[in-house]
Amino acid sequence: MKNPLKTFNKDFLPAMALGITVTIGYGTVYYAYAILLPYMAKDLDISLSEALGFLSIGVFVGGLIMPVWGHIVDRFGGKWLMTIGAVLSGLTLMPLAFVTNNYELLGAIALAEVFGLSILYSVAFPSVTRLKLSVTPQQSISIITLFGGVASTIFWPSTLELYENIGWANTWLVWGVALIAVCAPLNFYALNRPEHDIQSKAKKQPLPYTLVAKQDRKKALFSMVVSFVFAGFVLGALMTLWVTNIQGLGHTAAMAATAGAVIGPFKTIGRFAEMLISKNLYPLVTYYLSVALMVAGLVTLLILGFTVWGVLLAAALYGMGDGIKTIANGTLPLALFGGEGYGKLLGWVNLVMGVFSASSPFVFAWITETYSGWWSFAVMCACLVMAGVFALLIPDPRKRSRTTFNIRKSA
DSSP, rough: OOOHHHHHHHGGHHHHHHHHHHHHHHHIIHHHHHHHHHHHHHHTTTOOHHHHHHHHHHHHHHTTTTTHHHHHHHHHOOOHHHOOOOOHHHHHHHEEEEOOOOHHHHHHHHHHHHHHGSHHHHHHHHHHOOOHHHHOOHHHHHHHHHHHTTHHHHHHHHHHHEEEEEHHHHHHHHHHHIIIIHHHHHHHHHHOOOOOOOGGGGGGGOOOOOOOOOHHHHHHHHHHHHHHHHHHHHHHHHHHHHHHHHTTTTTHHHHHHHHHHHHHHHHHHHHHHHHHHHHGSHHHHHHHHHHHHHHHHHHHHHHHSSHHHHHHHHHHHHHHHHHHHHHHHHHHHHHOSTTTTHHHHHHHHHHHHEEEEEEETHHHHHHHTOOOHHHHHHHHHHHHHHHHHHHHHOOOOOHHHHHHHHHHOOO
């Protein structure tokens, strides 16, 4: 019987290490707010909508820096950015423990998000892609997201447990220390290895993809970004309004929360399934699949959402689609445009997505309050359909390469 430790490919370890740090990153600089902001707003005597508005502003400000982080990865690699970024993320998260008014809260959130975004997917993906590994970039990205899919499942209950025992101020301090003590050394370990010189024309990293033709690049980039924006606009609001909207369909808050908890594990299931079949799927096909599953989830919710099993089925379908989409967000730009400038491209794409996504909680909250949760879900579904339409407009490089081959062969 073979020893599994001897057959294990050690080139998976960088992605596994980054998967752990990204999970902690999302749990502390993203999901923790959902638990702690309501209590902070109450203690600071400000409205929850105002506190959520500060979070949207903070994410927007952090998003403005994303092209800079992407350029740094392209120029120097991600080792020092993600290592120092983890330390600075921890240090800038700690001031949240000491805020006393709304202005300090806004400033602390904005500062935390600027550095917090330097240790998440949009930096981890191009960083691991640069490494000289025997595994493909798509495999590494899939593994990272496989870990990241459980961030909400782990950090929502653990953050609540910490709050109930030590309060919100000390909870922020604990998470800040975790970023410094755990994420910084793991990021250094993961990325402290030889890299491809993707800036050198003579030493470009070989990729298992047919890149989009030069004449199709503008159309591909526009269609991809618009599709990502429509999908991201939904993702920015759905989890925030999930419980409220599901209650509007006639369910209890407990049932809504239970159904919401189903989404996280099914994200992981979707990513694991993608990892198993990714060798046989071009990333554009993966993206089609992700959008189709998310649309199927919301259509199920609109038709069967008044039943318990309908809500659970919808949550499972949406979760799988959302999980796969996170992978496609990283692999599709790489497959279409290649590794050169990949970090900077992801930075700009995430900036555009962030500009629109920042307003989505307010837009869909207005729809819910003015009309109903059902109509809010209906508009979300329409946005995802539009994401699918623009996805279909992305030129498929494989078709052009096959057409070119056939023309040359016939000639």
